[in-house]
Ligand SMILES: Nc1ncnc2c1ncn2[C@@H]1O[C@H](COP(=O)(O)OP(=O)(O)OP(=O)(O)O)[C@@H](O)[C@H]1O
């Protein structure tokens with residue numbers, strides 16, 4: 001890394017579906033991060049002129065990098081923030097990668113004596129059903145969650161809905177929306193104090209870029 005170490009702002013960017021929207025927003029804010037990174041396996045991007053360094057992280061790991069301070073800030077979905085419950089500051093709602101967390105079932109769902117709920121988000125699901133006063137067994141899956149009620153692993157699932165296409169194509173219905181999701185800018189607590197001016201100025205630029213969109 002070149003330049004003054006103190007001044008470099010380290011950012012954890014999520015690989016996958018958030019990257020494109022987040023990188024568009026950064027470019028609109030005047031930060032020339034590449035549009036695509038998929039054609040390389042490079043996991044770090046340095047922007048010496050902007051004194052910024054980006055790491056390409058698995059989305060679910062972004063709060064961990066930020067909590068440990070190996071990056072100063074990061075971008076992450078509200079779903080991951082709720083599930084991971086890390087000790088970080090949530091600075092800005094970026095309004096990108098919109099979707100919602102919902103309870104989903106087959107159309108003929110009926111309450112059962114030993115209800116089972118499959119999800120990628122066991123903490124979110126457990127907290128939700130606890131608040132509802134419903135005792136359920138939560139089963140953790142890592143993907144293709146919609147399969148669970150279809151093949152009898154669970155009665156219901158807690159999962160994200162964006163367009164609703166996955167539900168429609170698999171004959172499932174949304175029972176309840178638990179919360180809406182967008183991506184957030186988060187910061188390490190120490191970095192927020194030590195690099196406050198840099199982080200604040202980035203927030204201002206991102207907010208201006210967001211305001212210019214509407
Ligand atoms: N349709 C959607 N389904 C899932 N997440 C979505 C959707 N639309 C927006 N998002 C947001 O994108 C984030 C990252 O999703 P993405 O699929 O890239 O990562 P992931 O779930 O970790 O995938 P993988 O495990 O395949 O790497 C989610 O945490 C959520 O905030």
Ligand SMILES: O=P(O)(O)OC[C@H]1O[C@H](OP(=O)(O)OP(=O)(O)O)[C@H](O)[C@@H]1O
Pocket residue numbers: 142143144145146159160161162163164165166167
């Ligand atoms: O409402 P839709 O627009 O259909 O989007 C929702 C789907 O997208 C996500 O799955 P993802 O693509 O991340 O795949 P996976 O979790 O099954 O790996 C989510 O878990 C839903 O299955």
